[in-house]
Amino acid sequence: MTAPTTPGTPADGAVIRVDAVSKVFGHGHAAVPALDRISLEVQRGQFVCLVGASGCGKSTLLHLLARLDSPTSGTVAVEGRTGLMFQEAALFPWLTVAGNVSLALRLRGVPRRERPPLVESLLELVHLEGFGAKRPHELSGGMRQRVALARALAQDADVLLMDEPFGSLDAMTRDLLHAELERLWVDRGFTVLFVTHNVREAVRLADRVLVLTSRPGRVAAAIDVHIPRPRRIETPAVSALAGEITEQLSLEVRRHAHA
Amino acid sequence: MLTPESLDQQVSGLDALELPVGPRIGRTRRLWNASWPKLAALVIALGLWQAVVWSGWKPEYVLPSPFTVFKELGQRIGDGTIVAAVGMTMRRAFLGFALATLIGVVLGSLVSRIAVLRSAVGSLITGLQTMPSIAWFPLAILLFKPTEGAIMFVMVLGAAPAIANGLIAGTDHIPPLMLRAGRVLGARDLALYRHVILPASLPSFLMGLKQGWAFAWRSLMAGELLVIIANRHSVGEQLQNARELADGPWLLATMVVILVIGIAVDSLVFGTLDRAVRRRWGLIDPAS
Numbered sequence: 001m002t003a004p005t006t007p008g009t010p011a012d013g014a015v016i017r018v019d020a021v022s023k024v025f026g027h028g029h030a031a032v033p034a035l036d037r038i039s040l041e042v043q044r045g046q047f048v049c050l051v052g053a054s055g056c057g058k059s060t061l062l063h064l065l066a067r068l069d070s071p072t073s074g075t076v077a078v079e080g081r082t083g084l085m086f087q088e089a090a091l092f093p094w095l096t097v098a099g100n101v102s103l104a105l106r107l108r109g110v111p112r113r114e115r116p117p118l119v120e121s122l123l124e125l126v127h128l129e130g131f132g133a134k135r136p137h138e139l140s141g142g143m144r145q146r147v148a149l150a151r152a153l154a155q156d157a158d159v160l161l162m163d164e165p166f167g168s169l170d171a172m173t174r175d176l177l178h179a180e181l182e183r184l185w186v187d188r189g190f191t192v193l194f195v196t197h198n199v200r201e202a203v204r205l206a207d208r209v210l211v212l213t214s215r216p217g218r219v220a221a222a223i224d225v226h227i228p229r230p231r232r233i234e235t236p237a238v239s240a241l242a243g244e245i246t247e248q249l250s251l252e253v254r255r256h257a258h259a
Numbered sequence: 260m261l262t263p264e265s266l267d268q269q270v271s272g273l274d275a276l277e278l279p280v281g282p283r284i285g286r287t288r289r290l291w292n293a294s295w296p297k298l299a300a301l302v303i304a305l306g307l308w309q310a311v312v313w314s315g316w317k318p319e320y321v322l323p324s325p326f327t328v329f330k331e332l333g334q335r336i337g338d339g340t341i342v343a344a345v346g347m348t349m350r351r352a353f354l355g356f357a358l359a360t361l362i363g364v365v366l367g368s369l370v371s372r373i374a375v376l377r378s379a380v381g382s383l384i385t386g387l388q389t390m391p392s393i394a395w396f397p398l399a400i401l402l403f404k405p406t407e408g409a410i411m412f413v414m415v416l417g418a419a420p421a422i423a424n425g426l427i428a429g430t431d432h433i434p435p436l437m438l439r440a441g442r443v444l445g446a447r448d449l450a451l452y453r454h455v456i457l458p459a460s461l462p463s464f465l466m467g468l469k470q471g472w473a474f475a476w477r478s479l480m481a482g483e484l485l486v487i488i489a490n491r492h493s494v495g496e497q498l499q500n501a502r503e504l505a506d507g508p509w510l511l512a513t514m515v516v517i518l519v520i521g522i523a524v525d526s527l528v529f530g531t532l533d534r535a536v537r538r539r540w541g542l543i544d545p546a547s
Contacts, residue, residue, distance in 0.1 A: 066443055083443065090440035093540040094458040103454060107445040127270045137541020140277035155444065173273060179266050 015159055015191050016042035016065065021074030022216075023060050034060045036216030037074065042159075044079075047185055047192045049202035051245065052212030053253050058195040061217070062161045065193065080158030081108075085165040089144035091136040097147050098123070098132030104154035122150040125184065142173035146180070153184070162194040166201070175233060178204055182230060199249065200242040204233045209245060213252050221248055323508045331508035332515060340492065341516060348483065348494040349520070351407070355414030356475045362415055363422025363471060370423065371430040372452075381427070384420045392417040392478035396485050410482035418475035425467015429460025462536055469529040476521050494520075 023035040034057040042048045050058050063069045064076050066084040091100045101119045110118065123129055126146040136144055145165060152160055166174045182205065185192055196202050202209045203225055211221040223245060227237045284292075305325050312324045319327070335341040370376050370384070395413045403409040433456060441455035483495020494517055501510035537543045 063439075068439055068442055084439075086436060086440065088436060090436050092437065092440070092455070092458070094461065104444050107450065107454070127267060127274075135539060135541060138278075140274065142277065143274055151444070173277075176266065176270050176273065180270070183266075 013044045014041040015044045015079040016040070016193060017075075017077040018061070018065070019075045019077075021061075021064065021071045021076055023057065023064065023069075024072045033216040035064075035071075036218055038212075038218055039074075040210060040219055040222075042191055042193055045189050045191055047194065047205055047207045049194045049196060049206035049209045050212055051196060051199050051202045051209060051249065052217065053197065053214050053249060056212040056214040057217030058197075058212060059163050062163050062193070062195055065159075065161055078159055081155060082159045082161060083152035083155045083157030084161045085145075085148050085152050085163065087164045087167050089136065089141075089148040091144060091147055091151070093136055095136075096132060097128065097134050097136065097139070100136065100147060101132075101150050101154050104151045108155055118154070122154050123147075125153065126150045126180065140173075142169050142177065145169065145177065149177075149181070149184075153188075157190060159191045159193065162192065164196050165194075167196070167198070174201070178233065179230065181205070186229075199245045200233055200238060203227070203238045203242045203245065204231050211245060211248055211252070214256060220252060221245075319507075320505075321507050323511060327508050328511040328515065332512040335509070335512060340497070341512075344492040344494050344497050345516065345520070347492060348479065351410060351414075351483075351493070352476065352479055355411050355479060356418060356472060358411060359415045359418035359471055359475055360422055360468065363419040363467070364426060366419065367423035367426030367467075371427045377427075384423055384427075387416065387420040388424070388474075390416075392474065393481045393485075395478075396481065399482075400486065405486045405488065407488070409486050410479065413482055414475045414478045417478040418471035421474050422464075422467045422471040425464045425470065426460060428467070429463030430456055432463065433459040462533075462540070462542075465529065465533050465536060469525065469533065472524060472529060473521075476524070480517060 018038060018040045020037045020039055021035055022033065022037055025032045025034055038057075038061065050061070052058055060069070062084060064071050065078050066082055067078075068084075091097075092103070095103060098116075098119050101122050102115050105115045105118055106112075119132065120129070123132055126149050128143060128146055128150065131139065131143070131147075136147065139147065148165070166177050169177065178201070181192075192205075194202070194205060199209075206225050209223045209225060210219050211223070212218065213220045223241070225241065227235075227241070231238060308325050312319070312322060316322070323331075332341070366384070370381055392413050395416055396409070399409040399412045403412060437455055437459055438451070441451050446454050480495050480498075483493045484499050487496050487499060494513060498510060498513045498517070500506075501513055534543070
């Protein structure tokens with residue numbers, strides 16, 4: 001069911017290319033390497049999950065890809081428009097739900113007249129029709145995260161970067177959001193790079209799971225997931241593969257016990 | 260297996276369960292809940308005042324009873340002297356505060372955006388606020404003669420730093436996540452300023468305005484006591500006249516007017532704005 005491949009296999013049609021990227025925070029003796037010559041590629045339309053223990057530089061990598069930060073060395077290339085979803089919804093409290101989605105359209109250059117119908121259809125996509133006039137604080141965590149998803153979709157991103165977006169949600173809401181995200185990804189065909197520390201979540205969603213090492217971060221293994229979709233997180237196939245990957249991860253974590 | 264239909268249903272079911280349901284409190288009830296402690300405090304304060312008068316500590320013409328003072332106030336409202344004085348004072352207050360806001364906003368946005376300017380005048384702005392406004396008046400009168408200009412000068416010096424500081428603090432304390440979210444959406448430079456930084460600093464800016472008003476009002480009262488312009492009746496001028504004529508009821512009636520205006524502007528204008536923003540942002544419990 002799984003076929004381990006070598007990390008960073010060259011291929012055509014890659015929309016994300018990370019080549020020997022290092023990122024060091026601070027200088028001199030205080031310097032902390034967050035990423036160490038990390039290389040990876042994501043193919044167009046692929047759903048890739050990055051898993052790793054704390055301190056593996058997962059978020060740093062996403063920030064580099066979203067151009068919020070620049071690498072110390074190496075090159076980062078992302079083709080097309082990039083959207084980023086954070087662990088928190090990061091909605092603007094001074095705007096309504098519709099206003100938040102609309103701002104993404106506005107900043108993308110969508111003319112004023114065309115925005116309201118687009119906002120309406122985007123909110124429908126995430127099952128939030130009729131909630132446009134609400135304020136972010138009036139919604140539950142799961143609903144806020146769906147507004148954030150609608151906002152990311154409003155950017156018409158070719159590449160959707162997700163930084164543990166469902167990490168703070170309860171299990172039931174998370175299961176539903178997995179199903180929603182999978183449906184949207186199948187329908188719209190964008191590329192996803194999804195960071196999580198939850199291995200089951202990674203196996204549930206991904207075509208390919210990349211295991212990162214910690215301190216500094218490197219790609220330790222890449223596992224292709226061939227479980228047919230739509231998947232469910234509680235099936236034996238998902239559990240079994242998640243078990244294998246968790247084993248690799250704990251080996252990686254144990255390596256730091258005496259370091 | 261989750262079919263698309265059952266997924267839809269499950270999502271909306273979960274949403275319905277997760278939305279908060281709070282008890283709704285009626286408008287009159289809420290108004291009463293908010294106002295009875297204030298009314299009680301007022302009654303107690305008036306009672307204490309009356310008690311001091313009854314104790315005979317000072318003669319009645321120096322410290323009159325609340326009843327005498329409110330009768331005096333009613334008379335002066337009736338014959339229009341207070342109305343004219345309040346009109347003049349409020350015109351000055353509005354002009355001075357508007358000018359201070361304009362200067363404070365320009366100063367604040369420059370200092371918060373330009374690093375050099377910040378290290379140059381950032382602490383100076385805070386320092387200015389520690390200067391009691393009355394200490395500026397000798398210089399103001401020297402520079403502008405006893406004119407409207409002198410009063411405006413001191414009002415602006417008192418209020419503008421507070422307003423600028425509110426704006427600077429607001430831009431300083433924007434959660435980095437908000438800025439990142441703005442950048443990810445493609446907002447850079449001016450667009451980031453317009454769509455993220457400015458609205459995100461609104462609550463702090465409002466606090467600055469509120470504080471600025473308090474400074475402006477105090478400076479104005481000090482100014483009206485010191486800078487008396489012939490044939491121009493103002494609240495401060497009334498207070499000064501009352502003192503010179505040793506007219507206790509007039510003096511206290513004028514003080515009541517000053518207190519009421521200060522509280523009214525603070526709570527009706529700035530309090531309302533502040534509550535409206537905090538409610539929209541979800542920073543206060545809607546049930547309270």
